[in-house]
Amino acid sequence: MIARHLRGLTDAADVRTLAFQRATMMLRHAAADNELAALLGQPGTGKTFCALAFLDAVAASGRRAIFLQSDVTATHTLMTVRLLQKLTGGRPSGEGYHLTDDLAELLEEHSPVVVVDEAHRAQSRGWTSWCS
Structure with a gap:
């Protein structure tokens, strides 16, 4: 390591x-x-x-491993976009709920292991729906 x-x-x-x-x-x-x-x-x-x-x-x-760093500006949409970028390599666009649907499909399809470092820094309004 x-x-x-x-x-x-x-x-x-x-x-x-x-x-x-x-x-x-x-x-x-x-x-x-x-x-x-x-x-x-x-x-x-x-x-x-x-x-x-x-x-x-x-x-x-051989399994996909993704590391995300959280911060105080992290919202549901921002963290969704960051994770979609890691999964697709491109910058996603669209409404938050469409992004969430896209992310859910990709997570199910690829089954990556995702680590969010310092998740407690994220705005609580952003993580409540993402983690439930």
């Missing part, structure tokens, strides 16, 4: 702690069942590192 959080660090070994192993197992089960999962914990405890390591393993197995 590439050390993404530690720029310039080379030849380092990952330490697969018990928490890391448990989180990976939970992510593996959620991905196998096409379910939602959340990694919760204090800042700096390795949640993003674990999710990225998991996505690397998913991609190595």
Whole structure:
């Protein structure tokens, strides 16, 4: 795995702690069942590192792996557009509900593993409908 959080660090070994192993197992089960999962914990405890390591393993197995970064401006439509861009490689256009329908079809068709980092930053009005 590439050390993404530690720029310039080379030849380092990952330490697969018990928490890391448990989180990976939970992510593996959620991905196998096409379910939602959340990694919760204090800042700096390795949640993003674990999710990225998991996505690397998913991609190595041949399944589509997508990483999205959330922010305070993220709305339902913005996150839908970002995910559609990752799935199609193009910039989607149209009304929000049409975009959501398009996204639902692509997610069902391709069954990617999607990680949304810092999802708590997203505007709650944007995520309520997306995650339900």
